[in-house]
Amino acid sequence: MEIYTVTVATGTSEYSGTNNYIFMTLVGEKGESERTLLDNPGLDFCRGAVDTYKVTSHLPLGSLLLVRLEKKRYWVEDNWFCRYVTVEPPGGDKVLTFPCYRWLVGDIKVEIREGIAKTLRDDSLPQLLAHRKTELQERQKTYRWSTWAPGIPRCIDAKTEADLPQDVRFENEKRSDFEHSLNYALLELSLKKLAIRFGKSWNDLDDFKRIFWKLRSPIAEYCMKNWKEDWFFGYQCLNGTNPRMIQRCTKLPKNFSVTANMVQSSMAPRTNLDKELQAGNIYLLDYAIMDGIPTNTINGKPQYIAAPFCLLYQHPDEGLIPIAIQLEQTPGLDTPIFLPKDPPLAWVLAKMWVRHSEFQVFQLLSHLLRTHLVVEVVCVATLRQLPVVHPIYKLLAPHLRYTLEINCRGRTQLLSANGIFKQVVSTGGDGLLILAQREYKVLTYRSLQPHNDFPDRGVSQLPNYFYREHSLMLWEAIHSFVSGMLSLYYQSDQDVQEDLELQAWIRDISQEGFTDLPNFGLANKLSTREELSTLLAVAIFTSTAQHAATNNGQFDWCAWIPNTPCTMRQPPPTDKDAVTMEMIMATLPDVSQSCVQMAITWHLGRTQPDAIALGQYTEEHFTEGRAKELIDKFRTELKEIEDSILRQNEGLDLQYLILLPSRIENSITI
Template identity: 65%
Template structure:
């Protein structure tokens, strides 16, 4: 006969205890124990109590998989909040903890898994999700320059400060930034972006033309049309501004990906000129800054908020509603439940009429 020692902890809040019948069944890889009523002399499952019991099994159960708890009404319905169950295997092995932390309402049966992370080797979750000392969370930034030199933080920060105005570094940020999927190969220029070959000839490699580079697949376009018409905010009586630019990029054989033309609006005209690298330096720099500004808006609202937070929120809510608590995905959901709170707060803030971009 195998004897397992159990410890059952009742919640500490008001009305957590119960006088109903509580049954337990241990489930292991090799079988299940008998359905055993948990009953000691005196009162059981009082508020804040940690009660000890013994469960017998005619044969070894092997590694325990879960604990099945059942609550059955005794005289009147009395809900019970169970914090956790610990099980010490025969022979005095390491006790296993099965966290519950839920109310058992009515005649109910719940199955709880052991609390130790059982996802080792699955997508690297444990090593990513486990808290780490702050010093191990500091990133080492690596930047390979166009000359092949590899730089590491903190010198990378100084390097960025010295080269952020250069065209090749702008292309590097577009390609290695937070939203590179905005870059699309361009085989034909859109009708609302009237860039001619003569306008960008000085930015191309020798003995080539814009038409040749378009056919060769070396021209790329970033189109922020989704920003067109977005209402802006007024701060301290001053209206704010936002752009919906089109940026033409060229894969230069020596310089890498560089911008060769920028239009800050979707409708070409006198108010939306096309900026070129041979324009006055500050004008060209300001045009690139507006492109980065639009990149930031698209990333924060679409890539970050919509495609990350709001999309994950759907799966998080569905997980909490549909999956049983013993499901491995439900267990991982503990780490993303804060997403629901974040999304609720952000939704209230962004829906306020005075908080437009």
Template identity: 80%
Template sequence: MEKKSLLEPVWKMFSSVENGCTEMGEGDYKVRVATGTSEYSGTNNYIYLTLVGERGESERTLLDNPGLDFCRGAVDEYQVTCSAPLGRLLLVRLEKQRYWVEDNWFCRYVTVEPPGGGGELSFPCYRWLIGDVKVEMREGTARRESEDSLPQLLAHRKAELQERQKTYRWVAWAPGIPKCIDAKTESELHQDVRFDNEKRSDFEGSLQYALLELSLKKLAIRFGKSWDDLDDFKRIFWKLRSPIAEYCMEHWKEDWFFGYQCMNGSNPRMIRRVRELPKNLPVSGDMVQGSMAPRTSLEKELTAGNIYLLDYSIMEGVPTNVIRGQRQHIAAPLCLLYQHPDQGLIPIAIQLGQTPGLDTPVFLARDPPLAWLLAKMWVRHAEFQVFQLLSHLLRTHLVVEVFCVATLRQLPAVHPIYKLLAPHQRYTLEINCRGRTQLISADGIFKRVVSTGGEGLLVLAQREYQVLTYESLQPRRDFLERGVTQLRDYHYREHSMLLWDAIHSFVEEMVRVYYQTDSDVLQDSELQNWIQEVVQEGFGEIPTFGLPGVLQTREELVTLLSVVIFTSTTQHAATNNGQFDWCAWVPNTPCTMRQPAPTDKDAVTMALIMDTLPDISQSCVEMAITWHLGRAQPDAVPLGQYTEEYFTEGRAREVIDKFRQELKDIEKHILSQNEGAELPYLFLLPSRIENSITI
């Protein structure tokens, strides 16, 4: 028997597959068993296999010798002999038993070729076998519950979900926000949703590397002290750097660059067009006339739709952090921007609070340069809080986690929607657990260096989820609602719409493969249990979310699945991938402010700015954590690529291939668009978008 250590093509067209089963007789079945490719996937334990058919079962067969087969990446071949006809093959049962020492095993798939040919059947697994355990897998053809009639298959669906519901449970992390997986730390998660060993080692090693390098910088400078001058921040630009971060360092003071980041930085969802000024922003036309193009006015530009607003009212009154005994400070700015015909989007007025008054002046571009610069820093400081906690963590990580938990609890592995979503949920539960324990916990990194660390971040989260809506997660509706469909140089909008349309088209074709009518959707009890759990359990404390608890039509299902996939891929990449680029030059996006917002424009000095910005220690940690979280992952699976191939049928494979080609076309378009650009926008290149939230 030849042992194969190289990966082989897994899926084939199975002409003999009918309704997920094949008529088989007695004789020898050729079986192939594929072991995982990650570190420690292999095992030296005993592995037994049983073929389960409609008419009976094969003998329980020991698969070769322990310690010789089931090596990492191997595809091992065996023969299983049946003395009596099995009828249609329904299941493959794998059993693992300890041999000398316990040794877990990851099985990718099993294929079975019946006696006399007739085509090979594939049984996807993609699970860890831990301890003395039995696992039963179905043939890979996706099937809704109504398409199963055999009692054995219906019982298998039910038993699988009952087991998963014991393993994956809901818990309320905090009141007023979506529920999450019941695990205090990542170590409590089931191995099936944990990082691979290589991922775990890289994740923990990269953070230690960044913190160690920047610790050396702190020792080389002055630990815990303020800077003397803005140029001092260059002293922590050591190995951790990027072309965009260096460009940012050179241009961060410029108004056009400030406006560019409002559209294409890590928080591109805040800006909105206004036709009239907010009543709490007392800006008159003559105040900003010097920022306008010739022969126009603020009133004319409001009417023309060229005035935009950043409103950080959500920050008003949020409790502030105390770091090493020193109270930190926050502001809730209003920032007015103008789409200048020559200069692009530029800020024209900034108020650092929601209530106008003598102590809350309106800062203007004509003010003393240091005063205008500090006002922009305060807006960028609010940006850091909102993009990290709300746009990034809450609106991508935690929203997607709801769908992860519901999918594991309510959809069996044979269900077409489980197969569609599984690749887009890889590693998400573990990275979210790590985020809760290491980033935003009572003693996490936010508590150490971020002005909203501690109680403030929870208040912000609760406020955001009171206004979060399902429609706002749909990019086309979001852009229309914010009035930004005509905003020039809004690369995030253009690229995300290209990707949304590609994802929506892909999902629509996949849904039509498995749901021929709207009634198929409405009558799919497993699917309805899934959406009901998403709404009632996951988002139960968000009364205005707006997602119905019943899916009535294919169109509703397509939109929802597109939102889940778009959020876990494109939207996460837009807020995550560039965070080091925009935050590495700390004055551009400070994580905290150590002095209150200025109340007197004329009193702003360089000394005040340096005393306000993060100190050396805080700056180093900001650089380290944004590099760690924003860097490209070495084991990244790009959007549209599937290392675990759940779909085996030809029609679904054709749709996947079409989706991949469309992503290639988008990639070419974006690269062509950015060729020769001084400041390229490449965060939404399909090849740089991960297929799931893994960091």
């Protein structure tokens, strides 16, 4: 008689426990143990419980291969979340850990493998090979590709979050907080609208202070005080919500009719525009992608957009400042060049129009498309093509948490025909999809890699570009960590080439997820360890640091509505001398639109109460010592980056802390 000591850990979130019957069978190389009822129904497997039992076998099992768990209904159906199982064989041999981290829903039987990561090459036993194959066949039935709209990355086949499997849903606490947070923000701002007596427009810029009640942040208040300053405008191009729009300008676009004489007064003494172009001190924001996008109609009234050029100059004393703005792509008499020396209201309104375009681009392209939708492709392919025991699955799983549900909610609650964008954003409705389709056509894999993106945009030498400095530190740490982990499981490039599951995964990403992108630049096969390291680093960097850079500061920079308006209710000005405060107030979002903008950016940008920080792995998918050592080393590097960022920000009035590792979530959860 062989007696095994087993320990079963139940999840710690709400409703993780169960009162159903739980059975266990140990599956070994030489046979199976008794099918053992583990608990007294209703007494064990409580939330957070770690329960110990004895499982017997009449014959020696040999090497343990699988743990089979069965859940059977007792009185009422009650789902169960199992974290892990440990098994101590007879004679006090090494305790084996079997990670689970999944829901058992309904009357179900699941088999879980011991935690040592193994590629397909590492398995030779028919039983384990069959287990891998069956697992993937079941997952491919559960997780299917779908097309939400043509011309953008493909997504999970789920009309709403309710269609998703339980394993990728929000935990109950997350769901409750998410829904309460949005309702709280909208309710508070509804009360503000009542207090403002249903005013349709604001009277002057100071009126926007009337919605700064409980929803506020230090940077939002700093923004409220400094938003008109040119240096502050330039700072946001580097460290705001869309810090990768700016590019070096070596030659003025032909359709940007600015001249050297126009901007001479903005230049330092003894220089001119041509000299500064050659010196690399002139930069450009070009919103050509906005040109001709259909505009929204809100409450029966048309909204307006622009497709601006904004020229910026790295001034030796004043820093990065805007020096010329053209609000449309086609020059002409009705498309003036706005300059800092123009009437103050005209210059302020021109900058508002640039920032309004910025709102559209950062929300729909930099944030939605380039982080949420890109990572969803990796998520779906991983769930379809890599078994749980695969080292790449184990590496990516913590960085895919909640992403499918938040994306489903985004499609139904933000971007749908009746969603929040349709209610308050100038590109809501048809425009947002056309804008995303345009960006998707020119999306490149290379641009998702920060060490390439910065030199490609010519911004490697821009001073005070904290986003660049912090991004590169994080990229190097992530890439180094990934490379180290891969070296444990792939000894050569040939190992990568011969991993059939891995090759199926990259084909799913490139051919199923990123369809119709001939110039994307991602091959449909992996030939080297370095190619694999880079792809994994892109996936992890995008789901952590890049998402944080575009998401986490949106309330800071958008709460003061004139700084980054979500819509414009009048067309761009055609006469600089005709701009009045009445025109500005009639153009900016009305009271209702302003309140919704403030509510949604607070809801999406706030720190999540159940956030798991970058590098913190609460689910231990890796059990082997060498992998754990590399994880500890990664955490040490992140702590060093954190300390470096904090030292850099000491004494600064306007601190850039968005990319502190402790403030970056491990996955896209909001």
